[in-house]
Amino acid sequence: MTSDIEQGRELKPRYGADGLVTAIVTDAADGALLMVAHMNASALAATLSSGEAVFWSRSRQSLWRKGETSGHVLKVREVRVDCDQDAVQLIVDPAGPACHTMARSCFYRRVTPDGGLERVDS
Amino acid sequence: MTSDIEQGRELKPRYGADGLVTAIVTDAADGALLMVAHMNASALAATLSSGEAVFWSRSRQSLWRKGETSGHVLKVREVRVDCDQDAVQLIVDPAGPACHTMARSCFYRRVTPDGGLERVDS
Numbered sequence: 001m002t003s004d005i006e007q008g009r010e011l012k013p014r015y016g017a018d019g020l021v022t023a024i025v026t027d028a029a030d031g032a033l034l035m036v037a038h039m040n041a042s043a044l045a046a047t048l049s050s051g052e053a054v055f056w057s058r059s060r061q062s063l064w065r066k067g068e069t070s071g072h073v074l075k076v077r078e079v080r081v082d083c084d085q086d087a088v089q090l091i092v093d094p095a096g097p098a099c100h101t102m103a104r105s106c107f108y109r110r111v112t113p114d115g116g117l118e119r120v121d122s
Numbered sequence: 123m124t125s126d127i128e129q130g131r132e133l134k135p136r137y138g139a140d141g142l143v144t145a146i147v148t149d150a151a152d153g154a155l156l157m158v159a160h161m162n163a164s165a166l167a168a169t170l171s172s173g174e175a176v177f178w179s180r181s182r183q184s185l186w187r188k189g190e191t192s193g194h195v196l197k198v199r200e201v202r203v204d205c206d207q208d209a210v211q212l213i214v215d216p217a218g219p220a221c222h223t224m225a226r227s228c229f230y231r232r233v234t235p236d237g238g239l240e241r242v243d244s
Contacts, residue, residue: 007223009231009240010239022144022158024146024158026155030153031152031153031154033211036144048237080232080233081232082229083228084228099205101129103205106204106209107209111170111200111203115133115170117130117131117132117133117203
């Protein structure tokens with residue numbers, strides 16, 4: 001981990017062996033965690049140039065413009081990187097539910113004391 | 123993607139080929155994104171049983187109790203899973219800066235319009 005990666009002013013994403021960084025999407029309105037996806041260099045470039053979130057679909061092995069079918073696009077207000085530049089944060093204005101299940105956030109269940117799950121829709 | 127994984131009440135993490143899920147840490151106080159790490163089944167079990175965040179260090183290939191050297195432990199208030207159960211959210215009370223650089227959050231730089239980075243410490 002070089003100081004340059006951590007403290008520098010140059011965007012140098014550290015893509016993994018699969019060519020991807022983790023992309024974490026939070027709501028500009030209240031900071032809520034909405035979803036997690038992945039980006040390759042093309043997805044990040046398309047996101048930065050278009051101002052809307054574009055991910056890499058690992059299942060389809062193709063670029064995935066979020067909302068291209070649902071209309072639930074994510075308008076990107078700001079992109080941040082973490083200390084070692086292997087993850088990015090997208091701060092967005094969502095046009096609808098971020099989750100394909102139609103929940104606002106993909107994180108709609110919590111672990112209960114007995115180790116099960118329960119819904120926590122906000 | 124089965125409905126059971128998405129809608130069920132059973133915790134069934136979908137570990138990747140590397141045996142890991144993504145772990146996203148947010149601050150219970152205000153929802154702010156603090157850091158991203160990874161967990162294998164042992165790390166998740168240790169987190170749930172101890173109430174403090176335990177991750178899997180990919181660089182050291184060992185369990186990593188966050189704060190074991192710095193004292194900046196993350197007291198876990200709630201654990202959530204995402205729709206397809208390949209990511210977890212830890213909602214925590216941090217005992218200090220989450221980032222090893224001593225920033226509150228690892229996401230302390232944003233991408234500027236010219237494609238560089240600038241600090242955005244809150």
